[in-house]
Amino acid sequence: MNILLFLIFFVIILAGGIYAGFARDPYAKLIGIGLIGGGVMPLIIARGYVDVATALAVIIPLSTIFVLQLCRKGAV
Amino acid sequence: MEASQMIMEELGDIMNSISGPFSSPPINPPGESAELAAIICAIIALYAVIRVILEPDIMRKLPFLNVFSFGVAGIMALLIPHPLGIIAAAAYFIGSTFESNAIASTFAGGVEE
Numbered sequence: 001m002n003i004l005l006f007l008i009f010f011v012i013i014l015a016g017g018i019y020a021g022f023a024r025d026p027y028a029k030l031i032g033i034g035l036i037g038g039g040v041m042p043l044i045i046a047r048g049y050v051d052v053a054t055a056l057a058v059i060i061p062l063s064t065i066f067v068l069q070l071c072r073k074g075a076v
Numbered sequence: 077m078e079a080s081q082m083i084m085e086e087l088g089d090i091m092n093s094i095s096g097p098f099s100s101p102p103i104n105p106p107g108e109s110a111e112l113a114a115i116i117c118a119i120i121a122l123y124a125v126i127r128v129i130l131e132p133d134i135m136r137k138l139p140f141l142n143v144f145s146f147g148v149a150g151i152m153a154l155l156i157p158h159p160l161g162i163i164a165a166a167a168y169f170i171g172s173t174f175e176s177n178a179i180a181s182t183f184a185g186g187v188e189e
Contacts, residue, residue: 002111005151008118012125012144019129027134027183031141034175035125038148041168042118045152050160053152057168061175068182 005042013039026071030064114154121147138180145172 013036020032037060044053124144131137149172152165 002115004115005118008115008122012122015125015129025134027179028137030179031128031134031137034141034172034179035128035144038121038145038168038172041148042151042155045155045161045164048156050156050158050164054160054164054167057164057171061171061178064175065178068178072182 117150
């Protein structure tokens, strides 16, 4: 994997983490967590753990949907 | 001991000769064009992340989250020329689209009861 790709995804994960940490809105926090999950995925693929990436591709959106139940519009 | 090793090697050859999603040829490094395409996808994903972070309205963030997910799915498919890599990319593509749609649907009020 090219070092440029590594750097770009390092920046994406860092930006997503900082954004998720500092965002006030719960939906914005969820979007930040989605950015972290998406940024991690190519790094897992680059190491060759394709089965792990497949499992994560199913687990991450499911966990987001479960967290969404907690921050419905009326409940916040 | 040697006989068992020979049997294992022959079994490995037979397993490699069967075509299917779990018995593909060894992974070859992608060519330069795939590398360039992956870098272009990464730049698009980075631009989408910057727009997601700078956009003040949440509903406007979600299309850019989708663009980011599509870029990542493209990179996953381009990095490893292996059938399981394509399956992982397709799973991520579908899952991330569901995620964005779920966030948008919940933010907009969801289904009326």
